[in-house]
Amino acid sequence: MSSLSITGAHVFAFGGSRALSDMGTARARSLAARVVQGGGSLVVGCAKGADAAAIAAAGALAPSRVHVLAAFGPVSPSWPAPNARYSAPGACAASAVREVAEHLHAGGRVSWWAGGGPDMPIAARLAARTRAVVAAAEGGLILVFGSPQSRGSLGAGRLAAARGLPVYAWALGFPPGQLPPLGPGRWVSGSGPLGLGACWVWRRL
Secondary structure (H helix, E strand, O other): OOOOOOOOOOEEEEEEOOOOOHHHHHHHHHHHHHHHHOOOEEEEOOEOOHHHHHHHHHHHHOHHHEEEEOOOOOOEOOOOOOOOOOEOOOOOOOEOHHHHHHHHHOOOEEEOOOOOOOOOOHHHHHHHHHHHHHHHOOOEEEEEEOOOOOHHHHHHHHHHHHHOOOEEEEEOOOOHHHOOOOOOEEEEEEEOHHHOOEEEEEEEO
């Protein structure tokens, strides 16, 4: 699908590190599942790690409430193929092609080339895709940090903070005091939306 058809205050962007520990992956899956179980919807990118965990977990429960913005083109084969090796034009080593394909085949929503066409360099395409994910959210951004050096997570967080959206973060495998700043402001302890539990919330100055 090419357009976002889920709207409202309970639409959350979801992101995080591409490299997560088993604990981090489990937390990302749990958080994403609880959002849709609580009546919310997710807009998510197409990378391995936090994106892939969210697509697999929340998409299995409510595929119509998970919209994937893919920085690559339509997957092949275009039909469900449990043992197939999926591919997609424009994908890179960090792309969660299988998870996106399985989400699509389960009836989920996918927008192809969300960050620009195949002639755009992959780095620019991924950055534009992240901007599109954050722009589609109305309820806030949920981030699962596997490292304080997660540049993609930081970029998404800064975009959301600049929009005035709430940013909810989980620091896994490192002290929360090392969460990177998102601009003028600070991280404070708080709770996530829809009963997601204790987390860190960015408070703008």
